[in-house]
Amino acid sequence: MERTERVEPRIPPMTARSNWGGYARGMAVEILFILFIIGAGVVLAFVAAELWL
Amino acid sequence: MTRRLRHLAAAAFALTGLLIVTSPASAFESPNNPSSGGLVEEPKSWDGKTIRFEGEAVGEAMVRGESAWLHLNDDAYMYKNVEEGAPLEGYNAGMPVWLPAKLARRVRVFGDYKHEGDVVRVTGIFHAACGEHGGDMDIHARELEVVLPGRAVADPVVPWKLDLALVLTVGAVSAIAFDRSARRRERVGNARTRR
Amino acid sequence: MIVRPRRDDHLVIGKYTGKVLVGVGLLMVVPFVTSLVFAEWDTAVDFLISMMACFMFGFGAQAMCRTTKELGWTHGLVVASGSWIWATLIGCLPLYLSGHEGSYLDAMFDVMSGYTTTGLYLLQDLDHISHGLNMWRHVLTYAGGQGIVVIALTFLFKGTAGAYSVYVGEGRDERLLPNVVHTARAIWLVSIAYLGAGTLALWVSALLLGQEPVRAFLHSLWVFMGAWSTGGFAPQSYNTMWYHSLPHELITSIIFIAGSFNFALHWAVWTGRRREIVRNVETVSFAVTLTLFVLVATFWLAKAGVYPDAMALFRKAFYQLASGHTTTGFSTIYSRAFVTQWGTAGLLAVTAVMGIGASACSTGGGIKGIRVGMIFKSLVAEVRRMVAPRSAVIRESYHHLRENWLEDDAVKSALMVTVLYVFMYSVAGLLGTFFGYDLPSALFEGVSAGSNTGLSCGLTSPSMPDALKCFYIVFMWLGRLEFMSVFALLGYGISIARGR
Numbered sequence: 001m002e003r004t005e006r007v008e009p010r011i012p013p014m015t016a017r018s019n020w021g022g023y024a025r026g027m028a029v030e031i032l033f034i035l036f037i038i039g040a041g042v043v044l045a046f047v048a049a050e051l052w053l
Numbered sequence: 054m055t056r057r058l059r060h061l062a063a064a065a066f067a068l069t070g071l072l073i074v075t076s077p078a079s080a081f082e083s084p085n086n087p088s089s090g091g092l093v094e095e096p097k098s099w100d101g102k103t104i105r106f107e108g109e110a111v112g113e114a115m116v117r118g119e120s121a122w123l124h125l126n127d128d129a130y131m132y133k134n135v136e137e138g139a140p141l142e143g144y145n146a147g148m149p150v151w152l153p154a155k156l157a158r159r160v161r162v163f164g165d166y167k168h169e170g171d172v173v174r175v176t177g178i179f180h181a182a183c184g185e186h187g188g189d190m191d192i193h194a195r196e197l198e199v200v201l202p203g204r205a206v207a208d209p210v211v212p213w214k215l216d217l218a219l220v221l222t223v224g225a226v227s228a229i230a231f232d233r234s235a236r237r238r239e240r241v242g243n244a245r246t247r248r
Numbered sequence: 249m250i251v252r253p254r255r256d257d258h259l260v261i262g263k264y265t266g267k268v269l270v271g272v273g274l275l276m277v278v279p280f281v282t283s284l285v286f287a288e289w290d291t292a293v294d295f296l297i298s299m300m301a302c303f304m305f306g307f308g309a310q311a312m313c314r315t316t317k318e319l320g321w322t323h324g325l326v327v328a329s330g331s332w333i334w335a336t337l338i339g340c341l342p343l344y345l346s347g348h349e350g351s352y353l354d355a356m357f358d359v360m361s362g363y364t365t366t367g368l369y370l371l372q373d374l375d376h377i378s379h380g381l382n383m384w385r386h387v388l389t390y391a392g393g394q395g396i397v398v399i400a401l402t403f404l405f406k407g408t409a410g411a412y413s414v415y416v417g418e419g420r421d422e423r424l425l426p427n428v429v430h431t432a433r434a435i436w437l438v439s440i441a442y443l444g445a446g447t448l449a450l451w452v453s454a455l456l457l458g459q460e461p462v463r464a465f466l467h468s469l470w471v472f473m474g475a476w477s478t479g480g481f482a483p484q485s486y487n488t489m490w491y492h493s494l495p496h497e498l499i500t501s502i503i504f505i506a507g508s509f510n511f512a513l514h515w516a517v518w519t520g521r522r523r524e525i526v527r528n529v530e531t532v533s534f535a536v537t538l539t540l541f542v543l544v545a546t547f548w549l550a551k552a553g554v555y556p557d558a559m560a561l562f563r564k565a566f567y568q569l570a571s572g573h574t575t576t577g578f579s580t581i582y583s584r585a586f587v588t589q590w591g592t593a594g595l596l597a598v599t600a601v602m603g604i605g606a607s608a609c610s611t612g613g614g615i616k617g618i619r620v621g622m623i624f625k626s627l628v629a630e631v632r633r634m635v636a637p638r639s640a641v642i643r644e645s646y647h648h649l650r651e652n653w654l655e656d657d658a659v660k661s662a663l664m665v666t667v668l669y670v671f672m673y674s675v676a677g678l679l680g681t682f683f684g685y686d687l688p689s690a691l692f693e694g695v696s697a698g699s700n701t702g703l704s705c706g707l708t709s710p711s712m713p714d715a716l717k718c719f720y721i722v723f724m725w726l727g728r729l730e731f732m733s734v735f736a737l738l739g740y741g742i743s744i745a746r747g748r
Binding site for chain 2: 288289290291293294296297299300301303304305306307308310311312314345347348349350372373374375376377378379457458459460463484485486489490492494554555556557559560561563564580581582584585588589709710711
């Protein structure tokens with residue numbers, strides 16, 4: 001077990017570079033993108049429904 | 054070689070036999086005509102009609118302004134649920150009901166793990182795809198009466214389960230101890246060989 | 249010649265499978281504590297029994313399988329696929345002991361469905377189960393979304409060289425960070441951050457919808473877990489229909505679409521490469537196919553005149569399609585309504601998006617957006633080659649984290665996996681017809697199981713044939729692990745029996 005430790009490169013733990021502001025902005029970007037997909041769907045579906053109904 | 058294959062097949066077969074002990078098929082009849090299942094099967098033919106629907110109020114009443122949502126189950130568990138020892142007879146089935154909040158407040162007990170809910174009867178219009186509620190299938194009720202009051206349900210611990218828990222705890226503790234000692238022995242062994 | 253595995257091979261597999269089992273036991277602490285808090289003593293004892301069984305087998309396996317051999321590639325794959333079976337066999341104990349399952353097989357079906365984030369269930373009288381048991385159903389689907397091996401990697405494996413193979417064995421092939429254990433932790437970071445934000449948003453909405461605070465919180469947490477893991481379990485038998493709310497549908501849609509994104513994409517966007525989200529081959533492919541099929545379904549449902557107005561029409565069409573495409577399985581209509589209201593064309597549209605499925609390395613299942621994107625691009629390249637002069641060199645590229653050339657090898661493996669999925673879907677559909685169901689329903693249900701979606705058109709029920717339950721369990725398992733590690737397990741079994 002201990003012997004195999006050395007095989008993996010030693011990388012500073014992820015938490016050392018945590019950037020919570022960046023994560024929050026990343027999450028906001030993702031939510032905006034999803035809202036955009038939904039919005040595009042709404043517009044297209046309404047057009048489609050209007051054409052048909 | 055083939056004998057080993059045959060053994061494997063036999064083991065798999067025995068295992069499947071152990072796993073499958075299925076309960077009998079459903080025998081419960083809903084008191085409603087149409088039942089919730091019947092409504093879902095033929096939404097078009099009941100759409101816009103006034104129906105009477107009876108079921109156990111489950112979960113909660115969600116009051117929204119002047120009105121409220123109620124969910125009535127007319128399934129095999131509407132009079133007695135599994136925690137009380139009712140036999141298994143399939144999934145839950147029911148209908149959402151939209152009604153004045155003051156009617157919904159008449160329901161005292163809602164069905165959940167610790168309760169068998171009030172059985173209530175409502176009269177109202179069935180919508181296959183309700184325009185007011187985003188196309189949901191629902192009943193808009195004007196009347197409600199409590200047919201059978203609900204009750205608290207106790208689910209006592211079965212004695213054999215406690216015994217089993219005790220046995221397995223002893224088993225788990227000894228497995229952990231065994232693992233610890235095996236690890237220690239290995240470490241000592243390693244240290245010796247290194248020297 | 250097939251080489252029979254040696255004793256050491258069995259030992260190393262046993263040792264790491266034991267670790268995964270201990271991980272499953274530790275997970276049960278969450279529902280155990282929940283049932284204690286709500287004074288559900290019988291449920292608490294069920295969880296005590298199951299936890300101790302996990303520890304007994306887990307630590308017992310580790311104690312008996314002492315070896316210094318390292319985890320090799322095959323071992324990793326066998327550990328990954330095998331531990332899903334063991335975790336299912338023991339993980340279903342609390343469900344079975346609750347008395348809500350018709351048989352042990354039914355309980356296994358539910359747990360496999362939970363781990364693989366499928367969402368089909370056979371549990372009966374769901375509206376009367378304890379908070380503890382509901383917590384377990386949702387925790388196991390949340391954990392299964394990240395991968396039960398990922399959990400063990402995070403907490404129990406120490407930087408082992410072979411850890412990467414176990415991780416890949418679980419249908420993952422992205423390294424977010426160079427070290428696989430750090431990758432597992434990054435996956436958890438994303439999931440837990442979303443857990444906080446998503447549960448809070450749902451809680452606020454549930455309070456406004458008229459639920460009392462404690463119930464609202466539990467429902468929010470569970471609905472979040474069901475949505476984020478693209479699982480589809482819900483606390484009530486009515487599923488999402490329970491809430492009757494547009495904001496609730498919007499929030500859950502955001503959560504399950506976010507859950508269907510590649511974790512590598514999340515990580516790239518979170519660490520500052522924001523443009524990745526509009527350029528990535530998977531998000532583009534997802535947006536295109538989703539919009540296309542929403543349009544198809546909207547047209548069909550408008551023609552059939554099922555819904556009274558455009559808003560209702562869009563809400564129903566979008567929610568069912570998005571839920572199917574992300575392989576979640578939440579629905580705002582009754583299962584049977586797919587047949588009695590949506591009709592064959594509606595069924596087939598949902599079947600198609602379920603088959604395509606979510607992104608690779610996400611919590612979702614199905615063929616995956618990246619493969620669809622690559623196959624589409626290679627088709628374009630082929631057509632361009634046909635019309636171009638013979639001397640022209642034509643190369644296509646696709647964007648995933650960086651611009652990648654479309655190499656023949658990559659296309660070949662994408663096609664191979666796609667063929668395997670399509671084959672499995674067809675077999676699943678045909679099997680359904682053998683058991684007497686009509687083809688569209690059988691195909692819908694089979695694809696739903698194989699792509700780990702969990703939408704049902706009413707075929708799955710406690711009274712369905714046991715053989716079909718077994719087949720669905722296998723399809724869920726195959727689909728979640730993307731075949732290869734299951735084949736490795738089969739190969740291992742064959743080499744035990746026939747090797748020299």
